[in-house]
Amino acid sequence: MQGFRLGSIFGFEIRIDLSWLLIVFLILWTLSAGLFPANYPGLSNATYFGMGLVATFLFFASLLAHELSHSLVARTKGIPVEGITLFIFGGVSRTRMDAEHPDDEFQIAIIGPFTSLVLAAFFGLIAYIGTNAGWSVVVTGVASYLGTINLILAIFNMLPGFPLDGGRVFRSLIWKYTGNQKKATKIASTSGKWLAYLLIALGFWELFGSALLSGLWLILIGWFLYNAAEAGYEELLIRTSLEGVKAQEIMTPHPETVNADLTLQDLVDKYFLSRRYQSFPVTEDSHPIGIITLNQVKDIPREEWIYRTVRDAMIPTDTGVTARPEEQMSQVLEKMQESGVRRVLVTQNGSLKGIITANDVAHWLRRQRDLGNQMG
Ligand SMILES: [Zn+2]
Incomplete structure (x- = not known):
């Protein structure tokens, strides 16, 4: 995954995959033309667009914070991190290797959803305080969207299917319990595939229940997860097979x-x-x-x-x-x-x-x- 270079934070190179531009546009459009006008009627189009821009930017920053937290913890565990790439379904930290101990993997994986949860609490608190203090909905609307989206990010990422964060946490626990990384990866990947089937089935169900866009999204995410689960396991097989080979x-x-x-x-x-x-x-x-x-x-x-x-x-x-x-x-x-x-x-x-x-x-x-x- 290449994409173009955005800059670097804490020595991690930040790259953006071209597919991310599509999602930026989709989010901006959904917020400015859909969510904000529906929830907060009576504002000008320019205001909705401004709210959309700020919310999209902060959503982007939230994703980056999530990935940065993975990268920072990975670095303290001695795992070299090249950088972060943001793409259509979020982000990935580009590491040169996997954790060598289940405890390390557990910490590297769980910090991401934890960061999203902290962000959800932070934005939720702003929305709560602002609403009670009578702040403009321009501020509280954006804050409450960010609180919700970060909560969704935290929950979705904690689903127990590899290679999602929750799947990695799941894998690290089986790995620790059985002492067998390969077996743990196989179980967590299988669970990732089942989760993918479930998302795809849900997507089709929504599709026929006339929720066209969210149905398509679920199918797309499920399909992506399925492929990632399979690729993650095969990559590990190749890596372990080639260990120590010259x-x-x-x-x-x-x-x-x-x-x-x-x-x-x-x-x-x-x-x-x-x-x-x-x-x-x-x-x-x-x-x-x-x-x-x-x-x-x-x-x-x-x-x-x-x-x-x-x-x-x-x-x-x-x-x-x-x-x-x-x-x-x-x-x-x-x-x-x-x-x-x-x-x-x-x-x-x-x-x-x-x-x-x-x-x-x-x-x-x-x-x-x-x-x-x-x-x-
Ligand atoms: Zn993550």
Whole structure:
């Protein structure tokens, strides 16, 4: 998940996914044209719009506070946090790894809903005091909306389905009780999937009960949760399987290479069309200097293929697409993800030892599974 960079708080990079712009618009519209005019009649359109803007902004700040609290606690537990991305259904803290102890996971997970609950109490109190003191509904209306939405956030996030916060709390408790993280994740993910089914069913029920928009929302959220529950479990399976495994155990050794001065036309004719590989290491004087995939070639207009060379199109090795033979696979996977080409060259002292593609990882995992080497 990329998105654009907003800035940074406490050293955490804040990013916004493009899908978030859609939700900002939806919230602003729902509030300015729907909720506020219905609840507080008799104000001007400009006032409703102003209330909508402030409420949307503070809703955004509330979500950020929720995620920041996760990130801050994670950091005190020694878990590196890259930053926070806000997207259509809220936010995620981008961490490089999971908690190693169930108690840590419990604290990291529960602080988020707790923060939302504190915010709900804070805004609720403002609304309560303001209403009794006769403040303008412009203030109390916004405050009471924020109190409600933060309460909903706290409750929704505490539903016991992984990867929601409540699901993580649930997982940490089973993990602590059984001492088995994988089993705990499986149970919490299954519960996440059931929760997703329930949300989808509720959504369809609302759909036929003529609450079109909220029905669609529930279905969308349920679908998202289902996928997240499945992905979360599979990611853990891969991570635990690859724990302690080194790059040289996974790599395909001595891969076929192409010369940097080869034209793209020759590359396509003599390599891509006649071999089953999607990528080749690029060498110069038998040293690896880059990697070329079919995608890079496709980016260059076909009529230029006769004179452009592999060197023009390749991804150079200095962009982080190399790993050492003894490097941990957990690190290598990150490089594969970040480089954007989903493969790395394994090099040692300037010479090529092998290549690792997503296929190599998949093969290795399948072999382990066939050999029954996987735990549980
Ligand atoms: Zn959370």
